[in-house]
Amino acid sequence: xxxxLYFGSFNPIHIGHLIIANHFQQFTDLDQVWLVVSPQNPFKxxxxxxxxxxxxxxxELAIAPxxxxxxxxxxxNLPQPSYTIDTLIHLKxxxxxxxxxxxxxxxxxxxxxxxxxAEVLLANYPIYVxxxxxxxxxxxxxxVTIIEAPLMEISSTFVRSAIAxxxxxxxxxxxxxxEYIDGSAxxx
Numbered sequence: 001x002x003x004x005l006y007f008g009s010f011n012p013i014h015i016g017h018l019i020i021a022n023h024f025q026q027f028t029d030l031d032q033v034w035l036v037v038s039p040q041n042p043f044k045x046x047x048x049x050x051x052x053x054x055x056x057x058x059x060e061l062a063i064a065p066x067x068x069x070x071x072x073x074x075x076x077n078l079p080q081p082s083y084t085i086d087t088l089i090h091l092k093x094x095x096x097x098x099x100x101x102x103x104x105x106x107x108x109x110x111x112x113x114x115x116x117x118a119e120v121l122l123a124n125y126p127i128y129v130x131x132x133x134x135x136x137x138x139x140x141x142x143x144v145t146i147i148e149a150p151l152m153e154i155s156s157t158f159v160r161s162a163i164a165x166x167x168x169x170x171x172x173x174x175x176x177x178x179e180y181i182d183g184s185a186x187x188x
Contacts, residue, residue, distance in 0.1 A: 004030040004128060005072075005091075006103040007084060010037055010055050011048070012181060013062045014159050014172050016152035020130055023149045024103050025068045028128060033103065035059050036072045036087065040080040050186050052076060061176035083116040088125060101126035106135040109144065163187040 004024050010017060017035070025033045037059055039052040049055070056073050063069040075082040078090060084102070091100055102125055109129050112118050121127070122143050129137055130149035137146050154172055162169045164187055170178045181187060 001031045002029055002099045004033040004101055004103045005036050006033055007036045007038055009041055010059050011050055011156045012177055013059050014154055016154040018062055019150055021069050032068045034070045034072045038075050038082045040082055058177045058180055062174040085117040085121055103128050105130055105132040106137045107132040110135055160187045
C-alpha cells in the first residue's frame with residue numbers, strides 16, 4: 001500500500017488541510033493519507049501549540065467521514081522535537097510493507113535543505129508537493145512530483161487569531177472541530 005504522510009501541527013486542523021489531504025488521496029496514486037500530528041516541529045515555538053492530544057482529537061473528528069484518511073500519533077512517542085527522517089525510519093520499521101511518501105506545500109520544499117538529513121529524504125522518499133501562494137517549486141529536484149491541487153490561503157495561525165478575537169469562523173473548520181473548540185478554552 002502506498003501511504004502519503006501529511007505532517008503538521010494541525011493547530012487546529014481546518015478545511016484547507018482536509019481539502020489537500022483528500023485531494024492527494026483521490027487524485028494521485030496514494031491508497032491512504034496519514035495526517036501525522038507533530039507534537040513539536042523544530043521550526044515552531046512549542047508554547048504556541050495546543051495540547052498534542054487535543055490536536056489529535058480534532059484531526060480524528062475532522063477525518064471521520066473520509067475512509068482513506070488516517071490520524072497518526074506516531075511522533076508522540078518519539079524524541080522531541082520531531083524530525084521527519086526519524087519518523088520515517090520508525091514507520092518503515094513498524095510497517096515494512098508500506099511504501100511511504102511525503103506530502104508538503106511548496107513553502108516547506110523551499111526550506112527542505114534546512115531539514116535534518118535532507119539529502120537522505122530526497123534520495124529515499126518520494127515527495128509530492130502542492131502549490132502554496134507566493135512559493136515557487138524547484139522542479140529539478142529528483143524524487144519531487146508537483147501535484148496540481150487547490151491553492152489554499154487559509155492558515156491555522158489565522159484561525160487561532162480569529163477565534164481569540166471572537167470572530168465567527170465556522171466555515172473554515174470541519175463542523176465537529178468547531179464544536180470541539182467552541183466547547184473548550186482552546187485558542188481563547
